[in-house]
Amino acid sequence: MxxxxxxxxxxxxxxxVIKEESGLKIENTYVSNVSEEKARFERALILSKKQLEKIKTKTKHQLGKGKAEVFESHIMLLEDIEFAGAIELKIEKEHINAEKAVYDIVNLYMETFKLMKDEYIRERAMDIKDVGDRILSNLTGNITxxxxxxxxxxxxxxxxxxxxxxxxxxxxxxxxxxxxxxxxxxxxxxxxxxxxxxxxxxxxxxxxxxxxxxxxxxxxxxxxxxxxxxxLVEKYKIKIEEYGIEKEKLKSIINLKTVTKSGKQIKLLGNIERCEDVEQVIKNGGDGIGLFRTEFLYMDRDAMPQEDEQFEAYKYVLEKMKNKPVVIRTLDIGGDKKLSYFPMEEECNPFLGYRSIRISLDRKDIFKVQLRALLRASVFGNLKIMFPMISSVEEFLQAKEVLKECMEELALEKREFNKELKVGIMVEVPAAAINADEMAKYADFFSIGTNDLIQYTLAVDRVNEKVAYLYNPMHPAVLSLIKTTIEAAHKNKKLCSMCGEMASDENAIKYLVECGLDEFSMSPQSILKIKQFIKSYC
Missing domain, CATH: 3.50.30.10 (Phosphohistidine domain)
Structure with a gap:
């Protein structure tokens, strides 16, 4: 095993069936005719682009536009003047064959991505390799x-x-x-x-x-x-059959409300990272979107997304969800989430440093572009804006002041927006939870981000395998902070949801229901399973 x-x-x-590696042996060969070698590279580049266009079309047909965007980013790399230019310059300066130049530049790009702390960005190194392998295959004729x-x-x-x-x-x-x-x-x-x-x-x-x-x-x-x-084979044949039956059973409750045995209705929402993820929320009968992590709009690119591009993304999600609530979290970078085009100084404690709302308040130019896009999109659905990593009332009021400035600008421009939209905070810093009663006087809603709240409360890095065993969602201190936050919200007649991993943890669900948590937000694939659990055991 x-x-x-x-x-x-x-x-x-x-x-x-083992997928064999291409086994290409890249040799460093001196070329005298640089122009011809650059032309060989250019032909391989054109052929690669044609192949990717076909794959993109096939993917769009089979899996939808969102999944096809993966190959759009591959095509963009082929069209990137700097990428192609670096390879041609290497051929020209070093008089080397195109294969060797492609291999060296692709590996340089890959190593840069692999050094990134953010897992999502590190994984994009595989996209660079995919494009590089395609060019090399077309140069050599060695197709796997x-x-x-x-x-x-x-x-x-x-x-x-x-x-x-x-x-x-x-x-x-x-x-x-x-x-x-x-x-x-x-x-x-x-x-x-x-x-x-x-x-x-x-x-x-x-x-x-x-x-x-x-x-x-x-x-x-x-x-x-x-x-x-x-x-063992027979045992797993039964598992496969039961898994299929379970999936079909879960489909039967998609349109049912999530109601506890005592009759309380619970809302189950989905967490999404990209616009296309909204389809999974709908497919699994989600009551809305409890967390749209907008930082992923900023990743896997070489410049900040502009206002119109962001507006279209938010509008798409809001329209797809019809009038169901959509909580969109403003940019949450820093810590382990870096942008290649936004240089940040190295910090001793990046998770406690320049990140999240702190960057937004420091770089109001970036913050206002996002807020304007959100406000413009607000007329297309039930939008709620959420600020991350708020640690004090003052910080929250500063963020709201920037939002107010954007509203005033749009009003002068005679652009429509929802003047009554709800604005809340993500409770993920212990200070916010301890001071939740005061926070609730200013915030329209709370959403408890347990991933960081647990990490900060217990002083445990959950991805550090040496101390990960100490990361305990059911620790009394964590449960106390969660209960305090929910009670403060309800005392002030505000809604309280949870969008961290704990929201789909069956070990915690009963406690959270008993505490009166209003909404649970989770990965779309977990919605039906948690719906069934609540209906059966809570």
């Missing part, structure tokens, strides 16, 4: 393929690029397992869209299995069993 990261849930029993697969195939790969994943025959591929990868990689996003199990980050699975091996992939626990006995 091998352990990895459970990246896409489900179970599968199938035969292994996952065609002609049999039914019930489990793909084992060192890593899968987005191009690899989207071209898999979903009628034959029932799961994939990889040596590398994390939960935020594009290939995992694709696997979830195809609804096939995936276990990633297994380190050496490609050297542990061989073609034709029978494997069980457990995408719930993140384990892979190679050549299991009949008894």
């Amino acid at each position: 091998k352990k990895g990261i459970p990246a896409s849930k489900g179970y599968a029993i199938g035969r292994i 393929s996952l065609g002609n697969l049999s039914s019930n195939t489990v793909i084992a790969a060192h890593d899968l690029t987005p191009s690899d994943t989207v071209q898999l025959d979903k009628n034959k591929v029932i799961a994939f397992i990889t040596d590398l990868g994390g939960k935020t990689s594009h290939s995992v996003i694709m696997a979830k869209a195809f609804q096939i199990p995936a276990v990633v980050g297994m380190k050496d699975i490609t050297s542990y299995v061989k073609n034709g091996d029978l494997v069980i992939v457990d995408g719930v626990e993140g384990i892979v069993m190679v050549n299991p006995g009949k008894e």
Whole structure:
């Protein structure tokens, strides 16, 4: 049995097909005719773009516009003057072959991305590799393929690029397992869209299995069993059947309200990172969006998104949700979330430093662009604005003052916006929870961000494996702060929701319901499971 990261849930029993690495040997060859070598590179670039356009069209048809945007970013890299220019300059200055120039520049880009602390940005190194491999394949004619697969195939790969994943025959591929990868990689996003199990980050699975091996992939626990006995196979056949039945059962409660045994109605909302994620909230019967992490609009690009671009993104989500509440959190960067085009000084304690609302209040030029876009979009649905990492009333009032300035500007420009929209705070700093009674006099609503609240309360870095065991959502101090926050909100006749991981933790749900939490916001895929749990046990 091998352990990895459970990246896409489900179970599968199938035969292994190992995706062979291209095995390209990049040699450093001196070229005398630089113009011809640059022309070779240019032809490979054009061919790569044509191939990606076809893949993008296929993805849009199969999975929707949102998933196809992955390949739009690949095309943008091919069109990037700096990227192509760096390769051509290397050919020209060093008189080297195009393959070597592409290989060196792609690796330079990849290393830069891999140094980023934010997991999502680190995972984008795989996109750079995908584009680089495509150019190299077109230069050399060495094309790898996952065609002609049999039914019930489990793909084992060192890593899968987005191009690899989207071209898999979903009628034959029932799961994939990889040596590398994390939960935020594009290939995992694709696997979830195809609804096939995936276990990633297994380190050496490609050297542990061989073609034709029978494997069980457990995408719930993140384990892979190679050549299991009949008894284990039968056990997992039952699991697969039960999992399918459970999914169908959950579909039957999509349109039902989430009501406790005592008759209290609970709202279950979805957390989203990108506009296209709204489809999953709708598909799973979410009562709204409890957290739209807008920083992802700022990532995977080379400049700040402008007002009109942000306006279109917010408008899209609001219109899709019709009049259901949509809580949009303003930019929350810093800590482990960096932007390549927004340099920040290194800090000893970045999670306690220049981040989140502190950056927004310091850089009002950036803040106001977002707030103007939000205000303009507010007429298209039930928008609520939420400020992150608020630690004092004064800080919250400063943020509201900037919002007021934006309202005045838009009024002078005769642009429409909702003058009565609700403005709240994310309670994720212990100071805000302890002072919740005072905070509630000024905020229209609270949303408890348990990920950071627990981390700050217990002084535990949850991603540090040496101390992660101390990260305990059910610690008495954490529960006390949560209860204090909910009581303060209700005392002041304000709504209180929760948008951290704890909102979908079955160990915590009963306590949160008893405390009177009004709304639970979670990953869209968790909504139906938590709805069933509340209806059955609370």
